[in-house]
Amino acid sequence: MEDEQSFSDICGGRLALQRRFYSPSCLEFCLSCPRITLRSLTAVTCTVWLAAYGLFTLCENTMILSAAIFITLLGLLGYLHFVKIDHETLLIIDSLGIQMTSSYASGKESTTFIEMGQVNDVVINEAIYMQKVIYYLCILLKDPVEPHGISQVVPLFQSAKPRLDCLIEVYRSCQDILAHQKATSTSPEGGDKIISASNRRSHSGMGAY
Numbered sequence: 001m002e003d004e005q006s007f008s009d010i011c012g013g014r015l016a017l018q019r020r021f022y023s024p025s026c027l028e029f030c031l032s033c034p035r036i037t038l039r040s041l042t043a044v045t046c047t048v049w050l051a052a053y054g055l056f057t058l059c060e061n062t063m064i065l066s067a068a069i070f071i072t073l074l075g076l077l078g079y080l081h082f083v084k085i086d087h088e089t090l091l092i093i094d095s096l097g098i099q100m101t102s103s104y105a106s107g108k109e110s111t112t113f114i115e116m117g118q119v120n121d122v123v124i125n126e127a128i129y130m131q132k133v134i135y136y137l138c139i140l141l142k143d144p145v146e147p148h149g150i151s152q153v154v155p156l157f158q159s160a161k162p163r164l165d166c167l168i169e170v171y172r173s174c175q176d177i178l179a180h181q182k183a184t185s186t187s188p189e190g191g192d193k194i195i196s197a198s199n200r201r202s203h204s205g206m207g208a209y
Contacts, residue, residue, distance in 0.1 A: 007166035009033075010134050015162055017169065025094040025180055029170055031160045032087050036105065041076075048072050081106040085159040092174060094181030098139060100156065112154075116181060118142055120150060122174040124167050135164045137171060 001021040009015055018030040052068030084105040091099040097115040104110075120140040126133055137156040143149030156170075 005166075005169065007162055010129070010132075010161045010163060015160055015166065017162075017166055019169075019173065025177065025184075027092050027173055027177055029090040029173070030087055031089075031157055031162065031166075033085055033160045035086060036080075036084060045072055077106075080104065081108055088157050088160055090156060090170070092177045094177050094184065100154075102159065114139060114141070114154065119178070122171065122178065124164070124171055125153070125155075129161075134161065135167055136161070137167045137174075 002018060004016060004018045007015045007017055013034045015034070016032040018032070020028040020030070022028065048071065049068055052064050056062070056064045081104060085102050086105050087101075087103040089099075089101040089103070091101070093099075094116065097113055097117075098119060099114075100112045102110045118141050120142045122137065122139055124135055125138050126135050128134075136158075139154040139156065140150050141152040141154065143151040157167075
């Protein structure tokens with residue numbers, strides 16, 4: 001099952017949140033960021049070329065115009081390949097872990113996977129950004145030394161920067177998955193199955209003797 005909701009980021013831009021239900025223990029979120037517009041691309045290109053033309057009129061050197069074209073193309077490719085993110089995906093599987101994928105405008109993808117055994121909790125935190133308070137979703141990782149300690153905080157949806165209402169939707173679903181994982185890991189049925197399996201092995205071993 002899949003549903004889609006519209007939200008906005010901290011700057012007022014439109015965001016689309018797609019939620020895909022694969023099973024009670026597997027859920028995926030895909031947050032689509034605003035795409036680059038022709039207006040903004042034209043504005044940046046014209047600004048660079050007008051500045052280059054102004055320098056050309058002063059210096060009368062054609063290399064300035066060639067350098068402006070080269071810088072514009074190189075900067076655009078670098079922006080699309082390393083900066084502009086179109087989609088941020090969060091996949092949660094209670095028996096495996098959490099996978100975060102960032103899809104760039106050029107088609108490049110960056111993936112990070114965290115095993116469920118390392119996850120302590122998923123929380124909504126607050127921070128100061130551009131002289132105002134914003135909220136962000138983050139994963140708290142367990143400290144291998146101290147059982148109740150936190151070793152690292154991994155923020156989610158850093159590029160999209162959704163507002164609190166969008167974060168709450170993702171947070172609630174994440175908590176449902178984590179609660180399901182804790183319930184299945186501590187279920188007495190799992191322990192009974194392990195004990196019965198070990199008993200069968202021990203009886204078969206005695207029969208061999």
